[in-house]
Amino acid sequence: MVLPRLALALAIGSLGGWLASLASVPLPWLLGSMVATTLAATAGIPVAAWTPLRSLYIAVLGVLLGSGFTPDAFSQADEWGLSIAVLVVYTLTAGLLGMAYFRRVAGFDRTTSYFAAMPGGLSEMVFMGEALGGDVRTISLTHAARVLVVVLVLPVAFQTLMGFDTGGRGLPGPDLLSLGARNIAVLLGCGLFGWAGARALRLPAAPILGPMALSAAVHLAGVTExxxxxxxxxxAQIVVGSAVGARFAGTPPATIARIMGYAAGGTVVLLAATLGFAALAAAITRVELPVLILAYAPGGLAEMSLIALALGTQASFVATHHIVRIVLVIGVAPGAYRLARHVLDRRQRAG
Known part of the structure; x- marks a missing residue:
């Protein structure tokens, strides 16, 4: 039964988030729950994630991100095209660098290396990699480990190296009792109808993309503020953080340690590319470097958006760039892999 293991994961995650908040850890409810659940999973404690629950709270984050799409948020909208163009080049470059690392350093097979390196959605990369003959466990753990490392490193780095306050800003959003029935109905409708619409259109990352788009529309129209x-x-932070940690459940500690080591090295490669391309984008646009780092960082869409919210940066900008990256990778990765494999196979036969 998944429910008892899910309840245990959420309890451990809540405790971790509470302890992290007492210790003034950056982004405590996300990082605390993620670390606590990861430690529990590696210790053999039966924790689990449940995709429908995670998707439900991802929809909450989508509505929250959509509320950031105000006229003021588009003051630098003319720069978005340039930064997205750089993002496209970055995504292709980072994917190739990551593939080379996993192939030559980690010794993964060609298919596994490719889909472990592609900075797309975890579930999508696992599904595509499995369909083309990759190692499902390795791809899944590598992506989970990458998200874990990125989400742990960036808030601490922003706080210690750049002076951002990631702990004392407080949670975004009003108090529940102050919302009123009308606003609750509007926000609930954004989440439910946005998610349903995105699923009907078969859009990627539907739980966050649909609610975000509908929420952005109603906020720009002035329906609610x-x-x-x-x-x-x-x-939502506890649910998302606990889900990341629970992905390691049921895997032998030795396997987790080995793949975590390789994933950490691959993450260093991807973060180096992130910093380089973010610096390039900062030089040709008016967008600040920290915002661009979050927009390009190879972490999860929900996780990077939460960090942007905690830092008080342009969360709508960050979320939009991650959605573009996910759409690009999902749309291009399978076809690009088949083409590359065909070319390599022809060269091997000719050799």
Whole structure:
């Protein structure tokens, strides 16, 4: 039964988030729950994630991100095209660098290396990699480990190296009791109808993309000016963080340690590319470097958006860039891999 293991994961994640908040850890409810659940999973404690629950709270984050799409947020919208163009080149470059690392250093097979390196959605890369003959466990653990490392490193780095306050800003969103019935109905409708619409259109990352788009529309139209309540945002962070940690459940510690080591090295490669391309984009646009780092960082869409919210940066900009990256990778990765494999196979036969 998944429910008892899910309840245990959420309890451990909540405790971890609470302890992290007492210790003034950056982004405590996300990082605390993620670390606590990861430690529990590696210790053999039966924790689990449940995709429908995670998707539900991802929809909450989508509504929250959509509330950031105000006229003021588009003051630098003319720069978005340039930064997205750089993002496209970065995504292709980072994917190739990551593939080379996993192939030559980690010794993964060609298919596994390719889909472990592609900075796309975890579930999509696992599904595509499995369909083309890759090692499902390795691809899944590598992506989970990469998200874990990136989400742990960036808030601490932003706080210690750049002076950002990631702990004392408080949770985004109003108090639940102050919302009123009308605003609650509007926000709930954005989440439910946005998610359903995105699923009907078969859009990638539907739980966050649909609610974000509909929420952005109603906020730009002036229907409401508020976002989801802070209590719900905190719960969403616990659910998302616990889900990352629970992905390691049922895997032998030796396997986790080995893949975590390779994933950490691959993450260093990807973060180096992130910093380089973010610096390039900062030089040709008016967007600040920290915002671009979050927009290009090879972490999860929900996780990077939460960090942007905690830092008080342009969360709508960050979320949009991650959605573009996911759409690009999902749309291009399978065809590009088949083409590359065909070319390599022809060269091997000719040799």
């Amino acid at each position: 508020v976002g989801p309540p802070a209590e719900l945002v905190a719960t």
